[in-house]
Every structure is written in C-alpha cells, then in structure tokens.
Amino acid sequence: DTGVSQDPRHKITKRGQNVTFRCDPISEHNRLYWYRQTLGQGPEFLTYFQNEAQLEKSRLLSDRFSAERPKGSFSTLEIQRTEQGDSAMYLCASSFRDRESGELFFGEGSRLTVL
Amino acid sequence: GQNIDQPTEMTATEGAIVQINCTYQTSGFNGLFWYQQHAGEAPTFLSYNVLDGLEEKGRFSSFLSRSKGYSYLLLKELQMKDSASYLCAVLTNAGKSTFGDGTTLTVKP
Numbered sequence: 582d583t584g585v586s587q588d589p590r591h592k593i594t595k596r597g598q599n600v601t602f603r604c605d606p607i608s609e610h611n612r613l614y615w616y617r618q619t620l621g622q623g624p625e626f627l628t629y630f631q632n633e634a635q636l637e638k639s640r641l642l643s644d645r646f647s648a649e650r651p652k653g654s655f656s657t658l659e660i661q662r663t664e665q666g667d668s669a670m671y672l673c674a675s676s677f678r679d680r681e682s683g684e685l686f687f688g689e690g691s692r693l694t695v696l
Numbered sequence: 697g698q699n700i701d702q703p704t705e706m707t708a709t710e711g712a713i714v715q716i717n718c719t720y721q722t723s724g725f726n727g728l729f730w731y732q733q734h735a736g737e738a739p740t741f742l743s744y745n746v747l748d749g750l751e752e753k754g755r756f757s758s759f760l761s762r763s764k765g766y767s768y769l770l771l772k773e774l775q776m777k778d779s780a781s782y783l784c785a786v787l788t789n790a791g792k793s794t795f796g797d798g799t800t801l802t803v804k805p
Contacts, residue, residue, distance in 0.1 A: 612791065623700075623783050623795035624739065637792060672738060684729060685793060687738035 585688035587673050593694045594663055601659045602691040606675030613656050614685060615648055616672040624672055630656060663695045700796035702784050707802045708774055716769045716799045718784030727787040730758050730769045733798065734780045742782075743769070771801075779803045 586605045594600050606613045612631050616624035627646065628638040632653040645663075650656040660667055670692050674685035699721045708714040720728070727746040731739035745751055745760035745767060757770040769782055781798040788794070 614793075616795075621797070623785075623797045626792060626794060629792060631791070637790065683727075683787065683791070684741040684744060685731075685739070687740070689738050 585673055585675055585686055587671075587688040587691050589691060590689060591692045591694075593696065595696050596665060597662055599659065599661045600663060600693060601657055602671050602673075602693075604656045604658070604673030604688060606655070606673070607677075607686055608654075610675035610677050610686070611653070612676045612683070613650055614674045614676070615656070615658050616674065618670045618672055618690075619668075627658070627671075660693075663693075665695045668693055668695045700784055700786060700794060702782075702796045702799045704797070705800045705802070707804060708771075710774055710776060710803055710805050712774050713770065713772050714774060714801065716771075716782050716784075716801065718767045718769075718796060720765050720767070720784070720786050720796075722765075722786050722788060722794070724789040725762065725786065726789040726791075728758075728760055728767050729783075729785040729787060729793060730756075730767075731783040731785060731795075732780050733783060739783055774803050776803050776805070 588603045614629040615627040618624045628648050630650040633650050645661045648658045670690040672690045674687045676683045676685050702718045729744050730742040732742050733739040743758035750759045755772045760767045781800050783798045784796040785793045
C-alpha cells in the first residue's frame with residue numbers, strides 16, 4: 582500500500598466555481614478525516630468518517646462544504662460557490678480505529694487557490 | 697471546546713537539546729499526539745501519550761501530565777533536518793484530533 586493519496590494536488594479556480602477533491606485512504610483504515618490548513622496555522626478539523634458514516638462535521642464549516650464516503654473507501658470533499666477565503670491546503674488523513682493510538686496518516690494534500 | 701497552546705517559534709543549535717511545550721484544555725481527553733511537519737509537506741506522526749509520564753523513542757521523547765493539561769516534546773542531539781513545525785494534537789474519546797498551531801523550530805549550525 583502506498584499510503585493516503587489525494588487528487589488533485591493543486592487546483593486553481595475562479596470565485597464562485599465548485600471544486601471537488603478526492604482522497605483514497607490506506608486500505609485497511611476505517612476512519613477518514615478532512616482537515617484544512619493555511620500558512621502558519623495547524624490543521625483545522627473539517628469532518629470525519631468511520632466507514633461510510635459521517636460522525637462529525639465542524640460547526641465552523643458552512644453549508645457550501647460537503648463530504649461523502651459512499652462505500653467506506655475513498656472520500657470526496659466538495660466546495661460549492663468557492664470564495665477567496667477557501668484558499669488553503671486540504672488535507673486528508675486516515676487511521677485504524679482499533680489501534681491503541683490511532684495516529685493519523687496524512688496524504689500530501691490538495692492545494693486550492695481561489696482567484 | 698478545546699484550546700491548545702504552544703509557542704510559535706523556537707531556535708536551537710545543532711547538537712543541542714530543545715523542549716517544546718504544549719498546554720491544552722479539553723473534554724473527553726483520550727491521548728495526545730506530536731506530529732512533525734516540514735515546509736510544504738504533510739504532517740507525520742512522532743509520538744503518542746495517553747498515560748502520565750515520559751515516552752522515549754530514539755532522539756525524541758514526549759511527556760504528559762493529564763492533571764496539568766501539559767505535554768512537552770524533547771528533541772536531543774539536534775540535527776539540521778529537525779528544522780520543521782511541531783504540532784501538538786489532542787485526541788478526544790469521540791475519535792477526533794484537534795491540532796495546535798504548531799511550533800516552528802529552526803536549528804542553526
């Protein structure tokens with residue numbers, strides 16, 4: 582297994598457009614997380630799944646953001662009507678719930694630039 | 697809610713020892729992580745503490761005091777490649793990790 586993969590790695594879009602990011606977690610991991618990170622800040626929690634169930638969504642997240650994990654494997658994060666403030670690195674991470682620590686394994690991220 | 701505090705920046709000399717502190721306030725505490733993040737890269741796992749005390753792993757050690765809401769990461773025999781951001785993250789019993797803003801460590805020759 583090659584780890585967590587994210588696609589695309591970079592996305593430049595115009596304000597008002599919709600964008601979708603895909604994350605493929607490590608295959609045996611049952612938990613999948615989305616975070617957003619801007620320069621000089623730590624990763625900010627967006628949402629997470631256990632298998633196909635979305636267990637929590639950040640209250641800071643507007644209704645323009647939606648995430649799915651339809652078959653409990655890959656996940657997509659969609660941002661509708663993008664705004665310049667959405668420009669950030671979107672990080673996906675996965676973990677195995679039954680491990681003692683459940684540390685996160687991160688993908689390389691999808692960098693979004695909204696013009 | 698959760699509140700995690702760590703210093704923004706630290707500087708140390710190659711070969712020295714540095715301690716990066718983290719204080720937190722949270723409900724449903726289920727462990728504390730330290731991650732390393734080099735510029736332009738994803739965070740990678742360094743350590744995990746769930747019980748009070750010191751966990752040692754090579755040049756890196758991490759300490760936790762649950763009653764004080766305090767942890768530190770100790771880096772020994774610093775190398776230039778240790779220049780990175782170090783992220784403290786609290787795991788809740790709901791399975792969510794919340795991160796601090798990170799401490800940028802610069803190692804100088």
